[in-house]
Amino acid sequence: MPFLKKYNISDDKLIVFFILVLASVLRLYNFWNLPFMHDEFSAIIRSQYDNLSDLIELGIKTDSHPAGVQIFIYYWIKIFGIHEWSLKLPFIICGIISVLLVYKIAKMWFGSESAVFSALAIAVLQFTIFYSQLARPYSPGLCFVLLSTLYWTKLVFRKEYNKTNIILYLLAASIATYTHAFSLFFVFIQGITGLFFLKGKVNYRYIFINLLIVIFYIPHIQIFITQMQRGDIGGWLAKPNINFIPDFFSYTFHYSQIFYFAIIVSVYFLSTSSKNRKKGANKFRLISLLWFTITFLTAYLYSVYRHPILQFSTLLFVFPFIIMLAFSYVANLKTNIKYIFIVGITLVGVLSLVTTRQHYHIMYNQGFDGIVNNISEDSKKYNIVNPTIVLQAPNQKMFEYYLEKNNLDNNYFKIVDGKLSASLDNLISNKKPKILFYGWADYENLNTVAYLKDNFKYILNKESFFNSEYFVFSDTLIDEYISKDIEQNHEIVDSSNEFIFNSHRPGFSKPLEIQTDSLKLNKFSVINVIASINKMNSNTDALLVMDILDSKGKSLWWSASKINSFYHDSTETKVYHSKRIYENYPISKGSVLKAYIWKQDSNFLQVESIEFYISHIQPIEFGLYKSLTP
Structure with missing residues (x-):
């Protein structure tokens, strides 16, 4: 292309630009309408303290995550307030940067063709998109793990011990230790891995640099010990079964046989159509496999023999290395072949994201906001001025945020800890509401649904969301009704x-x-x-x-x-x-x-x-x- 040659823009630069634009669009699409989820509300609620000391004692030590992101949210809210788009934006940006870092690491390890397809996969997968759109430790943890890996590679394998590389490695690794328990664990196994590839005097420099990371972590040790004494992440996870890894990869590839097939065909065809002669590639293949395996086995064994902690998000920080490993044999492709597979993976990935996984429907219509929006609309539909509202959630402040946003009264009946009470029965018996709006969110038990079905003749409306349901119950047939599903x-x-x-x-x-x-x-x-x-x-x-x-x-x-x-x-x-x-x-x-x-x-x-x-x-x-x- 004459235009590209004129401005010295290579095909690879154009492809990387396309991948970054794609990653940005998939993560930033309509992001100002992305609602908060339970985990984000949990972090917001635990940030409502007057000083840093109370935040650490009451908002961090009682949680399972390191202090870094919670402290960031604490100060970010003080500056920008509590708004979905402003709180999520830094995390989305971390997710986009992670795609670029995957490209840079894969290019350094396996070459530019491998890097292109690794970055493309990370750009279109719901796994990485979802955790980029969540204001929790996952996206920044992944970003700083990858940044740490980039400069770790320069120190260990390129022997580039200049100030910039040392400072950026120290900074990235240290921030990662303060972000998530498994980004901390990653920094640990990464530091140990480096010892096996160093010789001579450089060894002492490397050890000293990593000792500095340990020293930088000392202020957090007491928090770490307190959290470890709790043992688990809240008691809600079950022990993993033997199908965890197959289930994990089914999830990451959108539960789509077509997407699975497209990735397998791409990896096989691209890897066998040429040979990757990148020097040292086998070392990085071994490292990629070991990092993923060690992380999985550690979390799995801890979950089986102590407390369950293993879930899909646990493997987020090592997942890019498995993707890099899969595409590590790709090299020296003809331009037309490269473009065909880029377009193919993009189309199948995005279509399965939108249709098979319904990501933008589910993610952008969460329970807390969805239930309250329905209450607001149905109050107008049924012409009810002071509706009878019953809401059930782990913390009622999560609903109250959206009630206030929709100018609805916070004076509603609250079901606490999933427990029915005599007061709910009295409410229905004494008030005899013409219509009752009910919503539950976040894996609450379904006893109340059964109770209300038994006490009202009709269900006028029902909506389902991720982790949530909404019902309109009535004893009077005002409009069409739906089945009670009994x-x-x-x-x-x-x-x-x-x-x-x-x-x-x-x-x-x-x-x-x-x-x-x-x-x-x-x-x-x-x-x-x-x-x-x-x-x-x-x-x-x-x-x-x-x-x-x-x-x-x-x-x-x-x-x-x-x-x-x-x-x-x-x-x-x-x-x-x-x-x-x-x-x-x-x-x-x-x-x-x-x-x-x-x-x-x-x-x-x-x-x-x-x-x-x-x-x-x-x-x-x-x-x-x-x-x-x-």
Whole structure:
């Protein structure tokens, strides 16, 4: 191209420019309308302290992440206030810079062709886009891990011990240690790795530089020790299973067989059509594989033998090196071949991002803002001035941000810790609302949904979001209504018109037993049980238990609700327990579902019946991490 030659612009520079523009568009598209998620709200709420000392003691030591990003958010909010776009922008910029750094590292390690395809993959994958759009430690952690690697390579393999390289390596590695536990771990294994490739006097310089990184970390050691004593990241993760790595790569490649095929074909064809003769490439292939493997095994073993910490985001900081490894054999391509594969990967990656993963629909319509927006619209639709609103979330300040933004009253009914209470029952009994708006967010239990379905005749509207649901309940048919989604009902009652439990003594009620093979279950099914109780005390110690046992009688998963959480003064009390089966699907053949009351004290308890039904959640509720197909 004459224009490119005139201004000395090479094909590679043009391609890199295209990749950076693509990465920017995919991350910055409509970013001013990106809503906050739970993790971001958690960081914002923990930044609301008057001084740095309180922030560290109450907002950082109680968390599982290092102090760096939380302190940054603390001061950033003081300057710019709490706005989605202003808080997310620095993290998005880190994500874009990371794409450029992947190119620079891959070019240094394996050559320009390998670098182009490595950077392109990082640019279009939802995994890296999602964590770039999240105001949490992931994007800056990745950025500084990559920056550290760039200058680590110059020191260790190029022996370029000048002031610029030393200072930038120290700065990048030190910031990474303050950003995320696994960017800290990466700096550690990177520093150790360098020792195996150094000889002679240079060794002492390298050791001294890395000792400085340790010294710079000393102010954070007490925070690290306090957080390690907690052991886990909140107790909500399950231990990883043997399918973690296949699931991880399915997720990173958009759960798309077409995208998988495109990447595999690209890697195979591009790698076999030419030979990469880059000097030292095998060392970097080994390093890439070791960094990924060591990080995974460390997190996996810690999760199995101490506390679960392994999740997809854990591997973000070493994921680019696996991508570089995959494309490390690519070299000396003909220009037309290179462009064909760049266009192909771009099209398949972006199309699967938009359609298969529905990233821009799910990410830009989150639960907290989506529920409140629906309440605002439905209040106008049904002409309700003072709507009855019931909201359920880990921290109600998360909803209140969007209520204030939509000029809605903060005086709504709050469900705390997922617990139903007599006051909710009194609200419905005494106020008798014509319409009730209900929303839950962030993996809250579904007991309240079952309760409201049981207490209202109609559902006028329902919307699903990632980790969230919204309902409009009514006893009056104002408009069209939708199904309550109650299927495959079963019930146990005593045929002699007595009770399935009627005693002061501790013990078990007659169980409701169902062969799971007879149920039409899929991974989005929810199992609901309802116990009708005639007599109980407010402090009765008993559980409504749901247990699934395999064909040999071994419990596959067990869960329960405390019946005193549902106590109220009226004669009859209903207890609700609902459980998603997603993480336990598929259920093994020959299994049995048992539902029963387990009483553990001497208070009198009289149970009339236990009822069972199946409902469903929508795929979008897991959609940012899981496949959207049933």
